[in-house]
Amino acid sequence: MPTEEFSHSVTVPVPPTRVFDHLADPESYIGLSPLIVAVRDVDAAGEAVRYTAVERFRFGPLRWDNPIRVTMTFPAPGRRLRSDVHSPGRVRLVADVTLTPEGEGTHVNEAVTVSYPKGLRRLVIGQATKVQHYRLAELERRMARG
Template identity: 70%
Template sequence: MSTEEFSHHVSVEAPPERIFEHLARPESYIGLSPLVVAVRDVVQEGDAVRYVAVERFPLGPLHWDNPIKVTMTFPKPERQILSEVVSPGRVRLTATVDLEPQGEGTRVTETVRVTYPRLLRRLVIGQATKVQRYRLAELARRMAAKP
């Protein structure tokens, strides 16, 4: 098994509390992550939220739905969200989102740590970096639209 970690950040025109509230709801990830088309089986267990996100991969005129198990915790309320993802194919991903006040907005930094079978490196790292950049750009776009 191989492991890699990478980070990316974006400045968002919204206060940390508003961003945290949005990201703490599993349903917000539909469309926020470009592959996520559904969220189901949401369960609050103490300080954790567990759910299944359905990623849809296009395969020409067909598609493949990949159910991934996600556990969200909040190590620093309103400032940090930790998502642990278990995906088929022995892929494990941990995403840590840090929210840092920046003037009237927020600097959002997402650090992704992914563990995967070596043969899947190109696919896993390619998708994880692409999804991370899309997700942060979409978050900035959503938050720029006034509530």
């Protein structure tokens, strides 16, 4: 299966612990990612949080809810989070978020690795990059609100 990697960064005006706490909570992803409309079956066991996120796609008046399985781990608590996402259609996305103190704020870098069936490249990469940019802009907006 083809695999691609890309990353994007923003700087937010709050300390890394605040950003980490927000991103470590699965409920925070509702609206943080533009497609996520619900989070269910949250299971915080050991050093991982597993949950199902529901992505909602709209096609004119039609909608399709896509349940995705997410496992979030914390390779460096307070500084790094990893989300391993398995979506129907054999799409897999791994997002590594690194938080680096920058003055009184935090530099947030999200590196994404996505693998997908050959025929889905344009759709998967297009959606993944669009969602990543939206998610980091929304994080920046939320953190600026205080």
